[in-house]
Every structure is written in C-alpha cells, then in structure tokens.
Amino acid sequence: MNNIQxxxxxxxxxxxxxxxxxxxxxxxxxxxxxxxxxxxxxxxxIFGFFFxxxxxxxxxxxxxxxQITHNVKLEVIWTVIPTLIVxxxxxxxxxxxxxxxxxxxxxxxxxxxxxKWFWExxxxxxxxxxxxxxxxxxxxxxxxxxSTDVLHSFYLPNLRVKRDVIPNRYTVMSFESAKLGNxxxxxxxxxxxxxxxxxxxxxxxxxxxxxxxxxxVDFDESIPLSEAGANIYVKKGCNACHSVDGSNMIGPTWxxxxxxxxxxxxxxxxxxxEVYLKExxxxxxxxxxxxxxxxxxxxQGLLVDKEIDAIIEYIKELSK
Amino acid sequence: xxxxxxxxxxILSWLFTLDHKRIGIMYLVSxxxxxxxxxxxxxxxxxxxxxxxxxxxxxxxxxQMFTLHGAVMVFLFIVPSIPATLGNFFLPLQxxxxxxxxxxxxxxxxHIYLLGxxxxxxxxxxxSVDTGWTFYTPYSTSTDTAVIxxxxxxxxxxxxxxxxxxxFISTIHYLRAPGMTWFRMPLFVWSLYATSIIQVLATPxxxxxxxxxxxxxxxxxxxxxxxxxxDPVLFQHFFWFYSHPAVYIMILxxxxxxxxxxxxxxxxxxxxxxxxxxxxxxxxxxxFLVWGHHLFTSESEVAATIxxxxxxxxxxxxxxxxxxxxxxxYKGSIDLKAPFLYxxxxxxxxxxxxxxxxFLGALAIDIHLHDTYFVVAHFHYVMFGGTLYxxxxxxxYWWPKMFGRMYSEFMAKIAFWLIFIGFNMTFFxxxxxxxxxxxxxxxxxxxxxxxxxxxxxxxxxxxxxxxxVMLVYLIQSLRSKEQAPDNPWGALTLEWTIPSPPQYxxxxxxxxxxxxxxxxxxxxx
Ligand code: HEM
Ligand SMILES: [Cu+2]
Ligand SMILES: [Cu+2]
Numbered sequence: 002m003n004n005i006q007x008x009x010x011x012x013x014x015x016x017x018x019x020x021x022x023x024x025x026x027x028x029x030x031x032x033x034x035x036x037x038x039x040x041x042x043x044x045x046x047i048f049g050f051f052f053x054x055x056x057x058x059x060x061x062x063x064x065x066x067x068q069i070t071h072n073v074k075l076e077v078i079w080t081v082i083p084t085l086i087v088x089x090x091x092x093x094x095x096x097x098x099x100x101x102x103x104x105x106x107x108x109x110x111x112x113x114x115x116x117k118w119f120w121e122x123x124x125x126x127x128x129x130x131x132x133x134x135x136x137x138x139x140x141x142x143x144x145x146x147x148s149t150d151v152l153h154s155f156y157l158p159n160l161r162v163k164r165d166v167i168p169n170r171y172t173v174m175s176f177e178s179a180k181l182g183n184x185x186x187x188x189x190x191x192x193x194x195x196x197x198x199x200x201x202x203x204x205x206x207x208x209x210x211x212x213x214x215x216x217x218v219d220f221d222e223s224i225p226l227s228e229a230g231a232n233i234y235v236k237k238g239c240n241a242c243h244s245v246d247g248s249n250m251i252g253p254t255w256x257x258x259x260x261x262x263x264x265x266x267x268x269x270x271x272x273x274x275e276v277y278l279k280e281x282x283x284x285x286x287x288x289x290x291x292x293x294x295x296x297x298x299x300x301q302g303l304l305v306d307k308e309i310d311a312i313i314e315y316i317k318e319l320s321k
Numbered sequence: 322x323x324x325x326x327x328x329x330x331x332i333l334s335w336l337f338t339l340d341h342k343r344i345g346i347m348y349l350v351s352x353x354x355x356x357x358x359x360x361x362x363x364x365x366x367x368x369x370x371x372x373x374x375x376x377x378x379x380x381x382x383x384x385q386m387f388t389l390h391g392a393v394m395v396f397l398f399i400v401p402s403i404p405a406t407l408g409n410f411f412l413p414l415q416x417x418x419x420x421x422x423x424x425x426x427x428x429x430x431x432h433i434y435l436l437g438x439x440x441x442x443x444x445x446x447x448x449s450v451d452t453g454w455t456f457y458t459p460y461s462t463s464t465d466t467a468v469i470x471x472x473x474x475x476x477x478x479x480x481x482x483x484x485x486x487x488x489f490i491s492t493i494h495y496l497r498a499p500g501m502t503w504f505r506m507p508l509f510v511w512s513l514y515a516t517s518i519i520q521v522l523a524t525p526x527x528x529x530x531x532x533x534x535x536x537x538x539x540x541x542x543x544x545x546x547x548x549x550x551x552d553p554v555l556f557q558h559f560f561w562f563y564s565h566p567a568v569y570i571m572i573l574x575x576x577x578x579x580x581x582x583x584x585x586x587x588x589x590x591x592x593x594x595x596x597x598x599x600x601x602x603x604x605x606x607x608x609f610l611v612w613g614h615h616l617f618t619s620e621s622e623v624a625a626t627i628x629x630x631x632x633x634x635x636x637x638x639x640x641x642x643x644x645x646x647x648x649x650x651y652k653g654s655i656d657l658k659a660p661f662l663y664x665x666x667x668x669x670x671x672x673x674x675x676x677x678x679x680f681l682g683a684l685a686i687d688i689h690l691h692d693t694y695f696v697v698a699h700f701h702y703v704m705f706g707g708t709l710y711x712x713x714x715x716x717x718y719w720w721p722k723m724f725g726r727m728y729s730e731f732m733a734k735i736a737f738w739l740i741f742i743g744f745n746m747t748f749f750x751x752x753x754x755x756x757x758x759x760x761x762x763x764x765x766x767x768x769x770x771x772x773x774x775x776x777x778x779x780x781x782x783x784x785x786x787x788x789x790v791m792l793v794y795l796i797q798s799l800r801s802k803e804q805a806p807d808n809p810w811g812a813l814t815l816e817w818t819i820p821s822p823p824q825y826x827x828x829x830x831x832x833x834x835x836x837x838x839x840x841x842x843x844x845x846x
Contacts, residue, residue, distance in 0.1 A: 008758045009769045015756045024685075031686055031756075038676035045647060045672060049665070052650040056587065057657070064844040065588045066652040076593060079644045080637070087633045087679070094683030095626055101685055102622055151460040152553060154618060154692060158758030161689040165619040167554065168459065169547035172619075185767065189692040189760040191453050193460065194380045197763035294465065 005183045005202060008158055020159045020205070022139060022179035023100055027161050030093050037086065101162060104175040105141035113146040115153035115166040116298045118195035119238040120186065126215050129303060131237050132201040134186060137211040141177045149298065154190035157203060165190055178205045194251060195241050230315025233308050242297065245319055252297060253290055259320035264291045278313050324725065328825040339424035342823060344431050345410030346723065349716075351434065352406055355397035360788065362390035367747070367781040370774045373765045383764040384451040385466070391454030396475050397438055399708055400567060403574035404485055404520075405434070407715045408513050410723060412489060414816035414823065415507045417498025417832040422491035430484035433477060440474030443467075453762060455564070456531075458545035458556040462538045469535055476531045479524045482570075486520030489513050498815070500834035507814045507838040508597055512577025515601035519566045519573075519608060527563035530556070554619055561612035569608040571704060573601055575711030576642055579664055582714050583646050584839040585812040586661035587653030591839050593645045600638035607635040617687050625684060632682040636675065643672060654844070658810070659733035663714030666741050670706025674699060677752065692762075695755025698748045705744060713791075720798070721805035725822040732794035739787030746780025814838050 012018035015035065019028050056066070111134070112123040122130045136142050146155055148168045155174060156163040164174040188199035206214065221229055234240055242252040261273045266289040271277050280287060282304065285297035304312075325342045335343055366386050369378050378386060413421055421427050444450055444467040452461040452468060461468050493514050497506070533544055534556070543549035545556045576597075584591050591597065613620060613628030646668065655661070677699040681687045690696060721727050754773040759766060766774065808817040815834075819827050 007769055008767070009754075009773075012757070015753060017758050027685055027689070030683065031680070034676075034680055034683065034686070038679065042672060042676065045643070045668075048647055049650065049668065052647070052653070053655055053657070053665075056650065056653045056655040058654045063588075063654045064842050065654050066844055068590045068841065068843055069648070069651065070590050070592060070594065072592075072648075075648070076596065076641075080641060083640050084637055087636065090679065090683050091630055091633050094629065094685050094687075097685030098622070098625070098688065101688060151463065152457060156692075156758075156760065158689070161685070163618050163688050163691060167547070167619065169550075185758065187758070187760050191384075191457070191460070191762045193451070193464070194384065196384075197380070197760075197765040200767075 005185055006159070008185060017158050018180075019161065020178050020180040020182070020184065021161060022177040024097065024161050026093075026100075027097055030090075030097060033093075034090060102175070104143045104173065105177070108141040108143035108175060109136070110143045110145060111136070113144045113155060113166065115146065115148040115150075115155070115188070115192075115199075117150050117193055117296060118188075118199040118241050119298075120155070120188075120199070120201045121303065124215055128215055131303070133204065133236075134201060135204045135206060135211060135214045136178065137208045138178055138181055138205050140208070141175060144174045144176075146172050146174065151192050152190045153188050153192050153199065156187045156189040157184065158187070159184045159203075163189060178203075181205050181207065198241055226311050226314040227318040228315075229308075230311035230313070230318075233304070233312055234315060237300070237304065237308075239312075252293060255316050255319050257320050259317045261320075263288075265289055266291050266293075275313055278316060279309055282309055282312065322820070323824065324820065324822040325825045325827075326724075326822055337428065339420070339428055340825060341409050341413055341420050341424065341427060342723075342827075344427055345406050345408075347431060348401065348405040348409060348434070351431075351438070352398055352402055355393055355438065359390050359393040359398055360785070362386050362393065364781055364785055366390060367778040369764070370766075371778050373768060373771060378764075380764040381451060384453075384762070385449035387762060388450050388453050389445060392441065392450070392471065392475070394704075395454050395567075396478050397441060399571050399704055400482060401434065401478075401485070402571075402708065403578065403712050403715065404489070404513055404516055404570075405430075405481075407578070407712070407719060408489065408509075408574060409485070411719060411816055412510060412513055413492060413496065414819070414827055415510055415814050415838075416492065416496055416501060417815045417828060417834065418492065418496035419826050419828055421488045422495055423488050426484050427488055430481045430488070433481040433484065437474045437476075437478035437481060440470055440477060444470035444474060455560060456534060456556075457560075458534065458537065458551075458553045459547060461534060462541075462546050468538060472531045472535055476528055479528045479531075482520050483524050486517035486524075489517040490521065493517075498828075498832050498834050504595065504598070505834055505837050508580035508591065508594065508601075509574070509577035511598045512573045512580075512601050515605040516570050516573045518602075518605050519570050523563045523566040523570075523609070526559065527567075530559035530563065533559070554616070557616055557619065558612065561615045562609075565612040565615065566605075566608040568703075569604055571708045572639075573604065575667070575708040576601070576639075578711045578715035578718075579646060579667060581812070581814065582660050582664045582718055583649050584841070585718070585810050586656045586658060586664070587650050588811070588841045589649050589651075589653040589839070590837070590841055591645070592648040592651075593641075594837070594839075597642055597645055600641060604635060604638050607631065607638075611635055614682065614687070617684060618691050629682055629684045629687075633679075636678060636682065639675060643668065643675070656810075658717075659728075659730060659737060660714045660718035660810075662734065662737050663710050663717065666737070667707060667710040667714060670702050670710060670744070674702030674706055677702065690756060692760055693755040694751040694759045694761055697761045698751035698755060701748045701751075705748075718810070719816075720795070721809050722816060722821050722823070724799060725805050725820075726798045726801055727803065727805040727809065728798035729794050732790060732797075736787050736790040736794070739783055739790060743780050743783030743785075743787055747777050747784060748780070750776045750780075813840065 008017040016028055114121040119132050122134050146166045148166045153166040155166055160176045162176050164172050184203040186201035186203050242250050244250050244254045247254050247256040258273050263271050263273050283301045286295055289295050369376050447467040450466045450468055450471045537545050543551045545551045545553050547553055611631045613624055614632045617625045750773045754770050759770045805821050807821050815832055
C-alpha cells in the first residue's frame with residue numbers, strides 16, 4: 002500500500018523509526034530503562050547462579066552453612082536505591098509525557114472521526130479524506146478526535162503517540178513530524194470484527210504538496226465512470242465490508258447486485274435499482290438487507306453525487 | 322489406616338463433602354479443566370496468527386476465541402487457582418486446624434464456582450462473546466453476542482471468590498493452633514490473608530459494575546452508553562477498580578508459595594520474615610489505588626500523573642521480595658528438585674515481567690506501548706511466569722502430601738524445560754513486536770510482523786507438549802503403588818508432621834507451636 006515505511010526494518014532493535022520533531026528523548030528513556038533492567042537482571046542471575054553452585058546439596062542430610070534472617074544495612078540499600086531509580090524514571094516519563102500532551106499554539110487543526118471501521122479526516126478548508134492523513138512536515142498538528150460508534154484508539158507508532166477516540170466526547174492528540182514519508186496508523190482499541198483492518202496512512206509531505214493536496218479535486222474526470230467507481234470502492238473503504246467477487250463479508254457482495262430483488266429484515270422487498278443503491282449509501286439504516294447487521298455507516302456528506310454515480314456505475318458493471 | 326481419600330466412597334461423598342481437603346482437590350480438578358479449555362483456545366489463536374490471512378477462523382471467531390481464552394483464564398482459572406486449591410487444602414493444615422472456619426460456606430463456594438462456570442460455558446454455546454475479557458462499553462452494550470450470559474457467569478463466580486476470602490480471614494483469626502502467633506505463621510498463610518482482604522473488598526465492585534452493565538444492555542438507562550448521555554470511560558474506571566487489585570489476587574498467593582519452597586529446598590530460614598509479611602499487606606492496600614494506570618490513553622493528564630506515581634510505589638515491595646528470596650538462597654543447602662526449579666523459573670520470568678512493568682508505568686513510554694503486544698507479553702510473563710509457575714511449584718511440592726504418591730522427578734524436569742523454553746519462545750518475541758508497534762487483539766497484521774508471530778506460535782507448541790508430558794507423569798504417579806514419605810523434602814511446617822495423605826481428621830492431637838515455621842539448623846563446621 003503506497004510503500005509505507007517499514008516498522009521492523011528501520012529504527013532500533015526494539016523501537017520503530019522515530020520521526021517525531023519533539024520526542025527524541027523518548028527513545029533514550031526507553032533504552033535507559035532497558036539497560037538498567039538488563040544490568041539488574043544479570044546481577045540477580047549472577048548472584049543466583051553463584052549461590053546455587055556454592056550451596057548445592059551433596060548429602061541428603063546436609064544443612065545450611067549459615068542462617069541469616071536480617072541485615073539492616075543491606076535491606077536499606079536495596080530499598081532506597083531502587084526507590085531512587087524509580088523516582089527518576091517517573092519524573093523523566095512525566096516530562097516526556099508533558100511534551101507529548103502539549104499542543105503548540107500554531108498547530109494545524111484536523112478533525113478525526115473514527116467509525117467502524119475507517120478513519121475520516123476533515124481538513125481546515127472542509128476537505129475530507131478517508132484513511133489518509135496528509136500533513137506538512139515540521140508543522141505541529143493537533144488532531145481533534147471523536148467516534149461515531151464504539152471506542153477506537155488512534156496510534157502512530159513512528160511518532161510514539163496514541164489516544165483513545167471516544168463517542169460523544171472530543172479527545173486531542175498532538176504531534177509534529179520531522180521526516181517525509183508514508184507511515185502506519187493503527188486502531189488500538191478493540192472495536193469489533195474489522196478492528197485489525199482499521200488502518201490508515203500518515204503521509205508527511207512538504208508544504209507545497211500539502212497545499213496542492215488540499216486543493217486537489219477528488220474526482221478524476223479523465224477515466225470512465227465505472228473505473229472511477231472502482232477506485233472509490235478502495236479509497237473510501239467500502240472494500241472492508243463488501244466484496245466484488247461474490248464472497249460474503251460483513252456486508253453483501255456487489256457482484257450481481259444491480260436489479261436483484263432485495264429482501265429486508267422487516268420483511269419488505271425492493272429492487273436494487275439506482276434509487277435504492279443511492280439510498281443504501283446515504284441512509285443505510287433505512288433498509289437493512291436480511292441476514293446482515295445494521296453496521297454500515299452513512300456516507301452522507303462524505304461522498305459527493307458524482308462519486309455516488311460512479312459507484313453505482315461500478316456496481317452495474319459488476320452485474321454484467 | 323484410612324485417609325481422607327479412602328474415608329468415604331462414591332461421587333456424592335465428594336460433591337457434598339465438607340472436608341476442606343476434598344474441596345481443595347475438586348477445585349484442583351475443575352481449575353485444571355478450565356486451564357485446559359483456555360489453553361486449547363490459546364493454541365488455536367496462536368495457530369491462526371501463523372498468517373495474517375485466514376487459516377481456521379474468521380475475524381469474528383478469532384475475537385470470540387480470545388475473549389473466551391481471556392475470560393476463562395482470568396475468571397475460571399487464575400483468580401481462584403492458588404487460594405481455592407492449595408490454599409483450601411493447606412491453609413488449615415499449616416495453622417494446625419482440622420478444617421476452615423466455615424466448612425459449609427466452603428462447599429457453597431465450590432458449588433457457586435461450578436454454577437458460574439456453567440453460565441460461562443453456556444455463553445460459549447449460545448453465541449460466544451466477542452468483547453474481550455474486559456467487556457468495555459459501548460461495544461459490550463451493542464454487540465449481538467451472549468454478553469449477558471457471560472457476565473452473569475462472572476458475577477456468580479465473584480461470590481465464590483468472596484466466600485473463600487471470608488472463610489480464610491476467619492480461619493486465620495480463630496483457628497490457629499496454640500502457640501501459633503501471627504509471626505509464627507508460614508508466609509503462605511500471610512499471603513492468603515492479604516489476598517482474602519482484596520477478594521472481600523474488591524469483588525463486590527466488580528459485581529456492581531457487571532450488574533450496571535447488564536441493566537444498561539437490557540434497558541439502556543444511559544450510565545455507560547454515550548448515545549444516551551452515558552460515559553463509557555466510567556465503565557473502565559469501575560472495571561479496573563476491581564481488576565487491578567485482582568492482579569494481586571493472582572500474584573500474592575504465588576509469592577506465598579515461593580516462600581515455602583525456597584526455605585525448604587535451601588534449608589534456610591527466610592530472609593526478612595517481617596518485611597515479607599508486611600509487604601504483602603502493603604501491596605494489598607496500595608493495589609486499590611493504581612487502577613488508573615490502565616487508562617493513561619483515555620484520562621486527563623493530572624489523573625495519569627498521579628496513577629503513574631502510585632504504580633511505581635506498588636512495584637517496590639514486589640522488588641524487595643525478590644531480593645529477599647535471593648538472599649535466602651545464600652549459604653543454603655540447595656536441592657534442585659522440580660518444585661525448586663519452578664521457583665527459579667518463577668524468579669527468572671517474574672523479574673522480566675516486573676521490569677517490563679516499569680516501562681509501562683513510565684507515562685510517556687506507556688502511551689506508545691499501551692494495547693500493543695508488549696502488554697500481552699508483559700501480563701503473560703507475570704501471570705504465567707509468575708502465578709502459574711508458583712502454582713506448579715506448589716503443586717509439585719505438595720503433591721506427595723495431597724495424594725501420598727510421588728511423581729517421576731526425571732519426567733518433571735523434562736516437562737519443566739519444555740515449558741520454560743516454550744514459554745520464552747512464545748512470549749519474548751512479543752515484547753519486540755509490541756514495542757515495534759504491533760497492536761493487540763489483532764486478527765490480521767501487516768506482513769512484516771509475520772516472522773515474529775511464527776516464532777511465537779512454534780513456541781506455543783513446545784508449551785503444549787510440556788503440559789501433556791506433565792499430565793502423563795502426574796496421572797502415572799497416581800496409579801503407582803509406592804507410598805510417598807510423610808515428609809519427603811524435610812520441611813518444617815505443620816502439614817508435614819501428619820501422614821501422607823492426611824487422615825480425614827488431620828490432627829488427632831492439636832499441635833502446640835513453639836517456634837517459627839522455617840527454623841532450620843546449621844551445619845557443624
Ligand atoms: C496462565 C495462563 C494464561 C493466562 C492467565 C492468560 C490470560 C490472557 C488474557 C487475560 C488475555 C487477554 C484477552 C483479551 O485481550 O481479552 C490473553 C490473550 C492471549 N493469550 Fe493468554 N493467558 C495464559 C496463557 C496463554 C498461553 C499459554 C498462550 C499461548 C499458547 C496464550 C496466548 C494468548 C494469545 C494468543 C492471546 C491473544 C492476543 C491478542 O490477540 O491480542 N495465553 N491471555
Ligand atoms: Cu479498533
Ligand atoms: Cu493494573
């Protein structure tokens with residue numbers, strides 16, 4: 002998918018590449034905790050091994066060489082030192098957290114809406130995009146997020162940030178990317194069947210590309226209508242629930258759909274003509290196809306008429 | 322001479338017994354059945370994850386499977402595991418008592434456990450739940466699966482847990498043998514005391530939360546459901562107010578067993594008896610104040626900061642216990658038998674689990690790691706590497722006392738190494754893929770994570786084989802004719818002064834205690 006940067010091949014052994022402009026210390030803190038842990042762990046192992054080897058029982062009735070039940074000095078040391086280390090880690094973690102949660106005053110605001118199972122982004126000029134977050138490089142970004150159904154969580158591994166997306170409430174997340182490229186976005190709060198497919202791409206571009214993205218017309222007039230429909234099918238995420246090869250997914254397949262008789266959950270019938278298809282896309286909750294759940298989100302305001310026409314054309318094409 | 326097993330015959334003499342030993346054994350069988358069910362689900366999950374594409378399960382079935390695995394492992398297996406089995410059997414014996422304070426409540430707690438388990442199994446048949454074991458709203462109020470049935474089961478199981486806790490607290494207060502002062506009690510008893518406090522105080526909160534969830538689901542009154550003005554995050558607060566302390570219900574008794582095993586197999590008095598006893602109680606109390614560390618990505622900055630600090634606070638007493646155990650090994654007479662191997666395994670894995678907990682407690686780091694496989698690895702290291710290892714250690718330690726039969730030490734070592742290697746192979750790679758960004762509860766994943774998942778799955782097969790070997794030699798031991806000695810390890814606590822297996826009335830004469838539980842002698846120079 003649009004050659005996204007690798008999480009496993011780039012970056013350090015444990016962490017993916019860090020592209021954040023302000024969280025450089027995050028990785029240092031991670032590895033400080035890591036190496037402290039390794040040193041302590043190896044220390045404990047050495048003591049353990051040494052005690053076992055030197056104390057291994059030779060005869061059945063052998064007793065211990067010594068009985069020690071207290072040592073105040075030792076106990077104070079092994080309480081105070083870990084406590085100090087832990088306090089340092091706490092403050093350091095807290096400091097990074099503050100950086101993470103502080104939004105620069107000049108941040109660019111983008112609205113994010115989580116829906117089962119895709120992300121919709123609304124830019125300052127009103128432009129909307131699905132599963133594609135385009136941001137200018139070296140520019141603080143503020144995401145204002147909300148969900149329309151269940152909980153989701155917006156996760157940018159390369160930027161080390163994540164925030165829950167909650168229905169009926171706005172949550173805010175900020176970041177600033179210092180590096181161009183395409184990166185993964187995952188949903189990390191369990192949200193149902195397609196939770197693991199609720200992915201998106203973060204595209205970090207330079208400011209010229211960003212401006213042209215904002216002004217770019219979504220609809221490509223130069224290709225046949227049904228082909229444009231096929232593109233929208235992928236781009237707008239219909240493919241998460243609808244197949245075009247006859248197989249059943251969360252929603253009915255589009256193959257052979259046009260002009261078929263549809264039976265609905267409430268026992269009524271209708272023919273899948275243009276009017277019905279358009280209604281199904283704009284108001285999916287009005288007629289629920291029998292055997293399916295009422296889970297399709299409404300695309301009202303997300304697709305312009307031209308795009309809906311293209312999809313219908315594509316569905317017709319699939320029924321030939 | 323008759324013992325508690327041969328005393329009476331017939332299935333009913335078991336199902337309606339008031340004998341704490343028989344109830345302990347019935348719990349042992351039931352809990353291992355639950356473990357087998359949860360483990361089977363785990364193997365299927367791991368198998369499905371061999372590939373990002375479908376192998377056996379659909380996405381929905383995968384979600385149902387991990388919910389089944391998590392709920393069974395937590396509510397049916399690990400929460401009751403040590404207290405209800407080894408605790409039931411050995412708490413009275415270690416105190417020099419012939420039964421718990423309320424034998425009828427003890428039996429009731431077992432019957433309630435069975436009833437709760439029945440509901441959970443019914444929910445699997447009636448459209449298995451797909452919410453995850455945490456039942457987060459509003460997903461749990463909107464999914465079409467059998468949430469009510471499962472939640473009812475968990476609600477019922479809670480009462481079983483509360484009854485066990487009440488019983489243990491009263492037993493410890495009132496049934497100690499003459500001379501058994503609080504500071505002469507074995508540390509396993511102290512740990513069960515701390516555990517019982519949490520069980521009695523925290524479980525009702527879970528019960529209330531689950532009732533609210535059911536009301537919300539059936540009548541939609543708008544407590545948790547945002548569509549009608551509720552607050553889904555409130556559910557998370559309620560839920561973790563129980564479920565974080567529950568983590569200590571799982572680990573405290575495990576730590577208790579470790580004290581018994583390390584002293585016996587090193588023939589050493591415990592280092593820092595009082596520190597260990599008090600820290601159990603301290604952990605029990607602080608555990609009520611850290612639930613918010615599960616909500617770092619959803620709550621306000623101030624709350625997150627306070628909870629992060631408290632989380633570190635509760636880590637320190639656990640760390641001190643590890644130092645105490647290492648110090649106890651110093652200059653001991655060490656016998657590397659199976660129970661002690663599991664003790665060493667516990668130390669190794671629990672320390673890794675603890676250190677990775679420090680990563681998760683540090684605020685900024687947790688934001689990145691939350692809900693990734695790093696967390697999955699962390700809690701498996703603590704629950705499997707900690708609690709289950711201690712449980713296995715205790716089971717091998719007390720097996721000859723419970724059944725009067727000895728298992729094959731050689732086979733036990735083979736199983737130990739299979740499980741140890743298999744476990745690390747299954748779960749260590751999960752730290753790496755998690756911190757690299759692989760989210761949890763994922764049916765499918767981006768291709769570059771496949772190799773990690775494949776290593777993990779192969780590890781899970783080793784684990785499976787290890788447990789099958791264990792099952793075989795334990796069953797073999799029961800069928801052997803050879804009688805195990807009364808005190809095969811040379812331990813000093815009271816349960817080893819009576820025959821193996823104990824008689825129905827374990828102590829014919831009430832023992833009189835005049836010293837601490839671990840006062841081993843010293844080799845003459
Ligand atoms: C002491 C024994 C165990 C306990 C208490 C335990 C507990 C849990 C819990 C609570 C979850 C979370 C479920 C959820 O997200 O709702 C989980 C997930 C999981 N466990 Fe275990 N588990 C145990 C043993 C194992 C073993 C032996 C394996 C491997 C063979 C395993 C493999 C998994 C897998 C694959 C997941 C799902 C991960 C995901 O999709 O996010 N577990 N376990
Ligand atoms: Cu999700
Ligand atoms: Cu917790």
